[in-house]
Amino acid sequence: MVSGQKQKLTIKQVAEAAGVARSSVSRAFTRPEMLSPETVRRVRDAAEKLGYVPNQTARALSTGRHGNVALIVPDIANPFFPPLIRAAQMEADRSDFCVFLGNSDEDPKQEDKLVGRFTGQVEGLILASSRLSDERIRAHAAQRPLVLINRDVEGIPRVLINSGSGVREAVAHLAGLGHQHIVYVAGPVTSWSNKQRRLAVRKSAERLGLKVDIVATMVPSYDAGREAVAAIITTGATAAIAFDDLTAQGILAGLADRKIRVPRQFSVVGCDDVLGAATYPSLTTVSNRSLEAGKAALSLLLELLQSQSLRDIRYVLDTHLVVRNTTIGHKE
Amino acid sequence: MVSGQKQKLTIKQVAEAAGVARSSVSRAFTRPEMLSPETVRRVRDAAEKLGYVPNQTARALSTGRHGNVALIVPDIANPFFPPLIRAAQMEADRSDFCVFLGNSDEDPKQEDKLVGRFTGQVEGLILASSRLSDERIRAHAAQRPLVLINRDVEGIPRVLINSGSGVREAVAHLAGLGHQHIVYVAGPVTSWSNKQRRLAVRKSAERLGLKVDIVATMVPSYDAGREAVAAIITTGATAAIAFDDLTAQGILAGLADRKIRVPRQFSVVGCDDVLGAATYPSLTTVSNRSLEAGKAALSLLLELLQSQSLRDIRYVLDTHLVVRNTTIGHKE
DNA sequence: CTAAAGCCTGCAACCGGTTGCATGTCAACG
DNA sequence: CGTTGACATGCAACCGGTTGCAGGCTTTAG
Numbered sequence: 001m002v003s004g005q006k007q008k009l010t011i012k013q014v015a016e017a018a019g020v021a022r023s024s025v026s027r028a029f030t031r032p033e034m035l036s037p038e039t040v041r042r043v044r045d046a047a048e049k050l051g052y053v054p055n056q057t058a059r060a061l062s063t064g065r066h067g068n069v070a071l072i073v074p075d076i077a078n079p080f081f082p083p084l085i086r087a088a089q090m091e092a093d094r095s096d097f098c099v100f101l102g103n104s105d106e107d108p109k110q111e112d113k114l115v116g117r118f119t120g121q122v123e124g125l126i127l128a129s130s131r132l133s134d135e136r137i138r139a140h141a142a143q144r145p146l147v148l149i150n151r152d153v154e155g156i157p158r159v160l161i162n163s164g165s166g167v168r169e170a171v172a173h174l175a176g177l178g179h180q181h182i183v184y185v186a187g188p189v190t191s192w193s194n195k196q197r198r199l200a201v202r203k204s205a206e207r208l209g210l211k212v213d214i215v216a217t218m219v220p221s222y223d224a225g226r227e228a229v230a231a232i233i234t235t236g237a238t239a240a241i242a243f244d245d246l247t248a249q250g251i252l253a254g255l256a257d258r259k260i261r262v263p264r265q266f267s268v269v270g271c272d273d274v275l276g277a278a279t280y281p282s283l284t285t286v287s288n289r290s291l292e293a294g295k296a297a298l299s300l301l302l303e304l305l306q307s308q309s310l311r312d313i314r315y316v317l318d319t320h321l322v323v324r325n326t327t328i329g330h331k332e
Numbered sequence: 333m334v335s336g337q338k339q340k341l342t343i344k345q346v347a348e349a350a351g352v353a354r355s356s357v358s359r360a361f362t363r364p365e366m367l368s369p370e371t372v373r374r375v376r377d378a379a380e381k382l383g384y385v386p387n388q389t390a391r392a393l394s395t396g397r398h399g400n401v402a403l404i405v406p407d408i409a410n411p412f413f414p415p416l417i418r419a420a421q422m423e424a425d426r427s428d429f430c431v432f433l434g435n436s437d438e439d440p441k442q443e444d445k446l447v448g449r450f451t452g453q454v455e456g457l458i459l460a461s462s463r464l465s466d467e468r469i470r471a472h473a474a475q476r477p478l479v480l481i482n483r484d485v486e487g488i489p490r491v492l493i494n495s496g497s498g499v500r501e502a503v504a505h506l507a508g509l510g511h512q513h514i515v516y517v518a519g520p521v522t523s524w525s526n527k528q529r530r531l532a533v534r535k536s537a538e539r540l541g542l543k544v545d546i547v548a549t550m551v552p553s554y555d556a557g558r559e560a561v562a563a564i565i566t567t568g569a570t571a572a573i574a575f576d577d578l579t580a581q582g583i584l585a586g587l588a589d590r591k592i593r594v595p596r597q598f599s600v601v602g603c604d605d606v607l608g609a610a611t612y613p614s615l616t617t618v619s620n621r622s623l624e625a626g627k628a629a630l631s632l633l634l635e636l637l638q639s640q641s642l643r644d645i646r647y648v649l650d651t652h653l654v655v656r657n658t659t660i661g662h663k664e
Numbered sequence: 665c666t667a668a669a670g671c672c673t674g675c676a677a678c679c680g681g682t683t684g685c686a687t688g689t690c691a692a693c694g
Numbered sequence: 695c696g697t698t699g700a701c702a703t704g705c706a707a708c709c710g711g712t713t714g715c716a717g718g719c720t721t722t723a724g
Binding site: 343344354358359362390392395 | 709711712
């Protein structure tokens with residue numbers, strides 16, 4: 001374990017030190033069962049003594065296996081993603097994979113660019129909440145194994161967090177509390193989750209005889225939620241279900257600005273449960289499974305890389321409502 | 333721009349299509365000024381038509397330049413880091429660099445392992461809030477260009493967020509409000525920022541004649557803060573400065589559990605301003621410069637890669653106190 | 665008109681591993 | 695005792711680019 005030397009040492013020096021051919025050194029590391037135990041030991045000793053580490057790049061060039069995967073998310077700063085990223089990392093780590101992280105900034109162009117940059121150096125990629133068109137996703141999937149999170153494209157392996165189940169519970173919860181007119185504060189139009197949540201609100205409200213209005217926002221964020229409050233109020237609704245917790249938090253702030261008390265005068269439900277009980281009042285929200293999603297997506301990808309089986313996999317994680325303190329009964 | 337074809341196309345096919353040698357194709361992309369404009373055009377056209385993209389791995393092998401950097405953080409889920417990561421990403425993106433992300437999980441061993449895994453495939457690395465020993469950091473820096481964030485090791489380029497300035501303001505603020513006995517709720521012992529903050533509290537408290545107690549925690553988190561409350565109370569202090577906002581938020585919760593009103597009965601100051609005004613009451617805290625730190629570290633690294641100048645760079649970002657609603661005057 | 669100086673382009677070696685195939689050794693078998 | 699086969703190792707080609715050097719052609723100067 002000598003250190004400090006700058007000159008790179010290659011398989012060749014190790015071969016000379018151990019008195020064998022370069023190929024034997026290679027095999028000592030990659031397929032030791034092909035060599036006599038004695039040779040393996042000699043090579044390993046020599047390598048250790050010199051501090052040799054195989055060059056990943058060279059290996060990747062000849063084998064095509066780089067041991068890298070890429071993970072692209074729309075916005076790292078959105079608290080929904082860090083746990084997902086972290087879980088994916090840990091899973092990758094268990095198989096000695098390195099992960100490239102990309103931030104698309106909610107922009108399909110940027111996402112496309114990133115995929116292109118990564119494609120050459122990874123064995124597979126994961127797109128979380130992709131903002132790309134189905135067509136582009138299919139095109140990329142044709143190049144490399146690809147796993148989607150929260151995006152439902154047929155034929156492409158995907159893990160989906162079914163926020164529908166939780167959202168339905170939320171609507172039922174509000175209906176049970178006596179609300180008759182609610183508003184859904186929507187997220188990005190390109191978001192699959194948004195579509196799913198909007199639909200779930202619509203459907204179950206209809207079934208329960210509630211009136212629903214939709215308020216649009218561009219990007220899910222605190223500020224967007226705050227700005228949406230004006231529109232929310234003019235609808236005359238008594239409760240809002242927000243696309244995500246960040247937006248809900250902004251709504252809470254916007255309502256407070258207007259001296260509207262939550263939950264006394266207005267109820268708010270978030271989605272993704274990323275803030276824990278950190279808001280005030282603590283937020284009623286739909287649970288999230290982002291951690292499991294990240295882990296599942298990564299292991300699914302690794303599995304795919306091993307067995308080229310291309311079954312149409314669709315892994316669904318259900319959610320449920322977490323009732324806290326931003327929802328309360330409403331009487332006319 | 334043909335697509336769908338699976339077989340990889342190499343510089344050779346392009347060369348044949350354009351009727352030139354492989355080396356000319358290579359040069360058409362990397363050093364067009366060496367070729368006649370006519371040839372460059374022909375090659376580029378052919379490449380375009382076939383949909384050729386240079387193989388990064390092969391390029392990296394022969395040039396040693398991979399166009400990758402690695403960024404290692406102790407905990408992605410800690411809200412201090414995502415903005416930093418994001419800023420670093422964007423900066424890397426501007427130079428067409430890809431970034432590997434590593435999560436050390438606050439564990440020096442894991443961090444060491446990650447550095448090892450990355451070293452072979454990157455041109456340089458950034459260690460944010462490294463938990464490694466100075467010695468290990470120096471060893472790694474000898475292999476590859478390395479930039480530190482929030483870690484002050486002489487001779488190694490580093491960008492430091494000087495939370496000292498903000499913490500001193502915080503102590504002065506509390507003193508000004510009449511507090512005479514405060515407690516510092518410490519973070520990880522291996523954390524440079526923690527050392528810096530603890531020192532700043534100690535020094536300025538001494539200067540202002542305040543009594544200071546220290547309460548230790550292991551990992552900066554909500555739970556750690558909550559659990560620290562018992563110890564905080566037994567000290568008899570009337571205000572706490574927490575290592576970071578997460579810890580502060582936990583303290584807020586722990587105090588609420590015990591029906592201790594903030595700020596009426598007890599004042600709390602956080603650090604890093606990662607929660608915005610999202611806590612209740614909104615948290616008085618020390619501003620953070622994590623975004624700038626990420627950006628600065630990345631551009632510093634890229635600069636280093638270009639000009640092998642190894643000057644001893646130490647880039648410091650000052651912070652200040654953001655007064656919100658968890659601090660208030662205290663009379664005996 | 666010839667020689668020197670440029671400009672383009674191609675050849676071939678190289679980056680550092682991996683791997684199919686050939687070779688050599690030795691034990692088991694008929 | 696000669697064959698056969700298993701096993702261990704080496705040779706050399708290959709992965710897909712990059713780059714120093716040499717050669718051919720054109721331009722400029724003498």
